[in-house]
Amino acid sequence: MPRITRAQQRNDIVLAIVLLLGGLLSAVLSSVSGLYGDQQASLALAVGYVFVLAAPIALRRRWPSVVAVIVSFAYFLAVTLRIPEIYAGNIAMFIALYTVGAWETSRRRATIVRVAIIVGMFAWLFVVMFQDATQPVEGITGGAFSRAGAFSPFVAYQLLMIGINALFFGGAYYFGDRSHQQMRERAALEERTAELETEREVTAAQAVALDRVRIARELHDVVAHHVSLMGVQAGVARSLLTRDPDAARETLASVESSARASLHELRQLLETLRTPDGDAAPQTAPTTHGLTSIQALVDDATAAGLPSTFTVVGDPACDPPPLVQVNLYRIAQEALTNARRHAGPDASADVRLRFETDAVELEISNTGRRGSSTPGLGQLGMRERAAVSGGTIEIGPRSRGGYLVRVRVPLTPAGVAHV
Structure with a gap:
């Protein structure tokens, strides 16, 4: 009453x-x-x-x-x-x-x-x-x-x-x-x-928190990758400055290119945050990177001193959704960045993209050291991206040495619905 x-x-x-x-x-x-x-x-x-x-x-x-x-x-x-x-x-x-x-x-x-x-x-x-x-x-x-x-x-x-x-x-x-x-x-x-x-207030607060996590994940991926790459390239340029000025100049040009790419992606992220339609923001990707951009990541990793290969297995039955492509790209980016940081000087990396009839699988492996035993923000971001895409991810050392990151995303109607 x-x-x-x-x-x-x-x-x-x-x-x-x-x-x-x-x-x-x-x-x-x-x-x-x-x-x-x-x-x-x-x-x-x-x-x-x-x-x-x-x-x-x-x-x-x-x-x-x-x-x-x-x-x-x-x-x-x-x-x-x-x-x-x-x-x-x-x-x-x-x-x-x-x-x-x-x-x-x-x-x-x-x-x-x-x-x-x-x-x-x-x-x-x-x-x-x-x-x-x-x-x-x-x-x-x-x-x-x-x-x-x-x-x-x-x-x-x-x-x-x-x-x-x-x-x-x-x-x-x-x-x-x-x-x-x-x-x-x-x-x-x-x-x-x-x-x-x-x-409604709790839902709004959760939406804000999820949006903050998404933004933090994007910032981490963009900044960590490019800054790490620029740091390695700058070190190479410094060592070549007196012995091979031309090679040092080319390396510094790569540093400049990485800086420009980083600023471009940050600008795209900021433009997404300024979008007035807040409902559409969680469903859209803050960058235009997709599966076709993974080759550029592999080339950058090789240029930075981590010999890397990229292999595509199978033909896609249909193009994965844009959000899935962006998430797979970011997972590859984070895995290669971690390999450059922790795998050691003699390590190499192998990136494989497999297309199956009902799924797409991305595998990044390296032959270096196991790396940090404590999961950081990078691993957390990879797991979140796999979950958002409706897929599963495996992260850990390989039995024959090295480290493996494997993510599998279903492309069936049920799998796409999760996206």
Whole structure:
């Protein structure tokens, strides 16, 4: 159940004040008109009764069952003692019964209280009807009903009272339950809305985190490869500067070319980040490299002192998706960069690209040392790229020496769906 708001508390106080003023007016007019004739109680008692009716209504949502019992008991005493006020009492009774159905947190208590009040009121009504029916009638005076006939005016009046009371109590019972159900549905809807808002914020945060990982992976691949290559080439140029100036010049030209390529890829990455369509960013590649660019990686590795070969096995049945091609290119780039760093001076590398009917496989092996035993960001990036492409990757030392990186990406409809 929703919590009682301050606005609702103020509304209950206003309702109690309105009921009090209306009840006082009704009590005065009923007393002056002689509602119960010579048997009616005093006006002072009626004023006190109205206060007893109105005061609990101000707290009806806090203690609905208690308020209903107090109002019902006061109404019963008022009619029994013939206190000249019935209209405000009827309204207070309806409000109290309705509030029990709408705001009582314990549904079992709500049912017991309402049923007990309704049964008690109807039992009291039938007792009064029985007393009226068994009173001796010597003659019909003004205001009395004739009891002649099977369906006399007296019987019709009693049936009318039963019907009115049934509608009165039944309406209070039904509308109270209906209001309680609507409040529960509204509370459940608000709770679900809050959950969806929280999920949306979490999803947005996850998207930002994934985007940061993607950007970091791209920056690592671009910077690590080119800077490592430029470092090796610069060292070669320095050693050849005095012995073979022409060769040193060519090596420095390669350093310049690597720097330009690095700046070009960084510029493409920055342009991707500035793209206003954020939804398309995770699905598009920040560079245009593909499988055809692997040969250039192999040539750069050879020029940097790591003799490398590139072999293509089989013919592609269809072009792999662009994202798969970029990821395979980056995996080859990272594997060759690691080989240059860790394989040693006498190592060589072999890159094989195999096309099968339902998959594409990329294998990069080298004959050097095992390398670092602790996986770094490069290996983590390769595994992430393989997973994004819907493939599997194997990274580790070979049994006959050297190191192997092998990634396999399915090209079936199911495999492409992962991409």
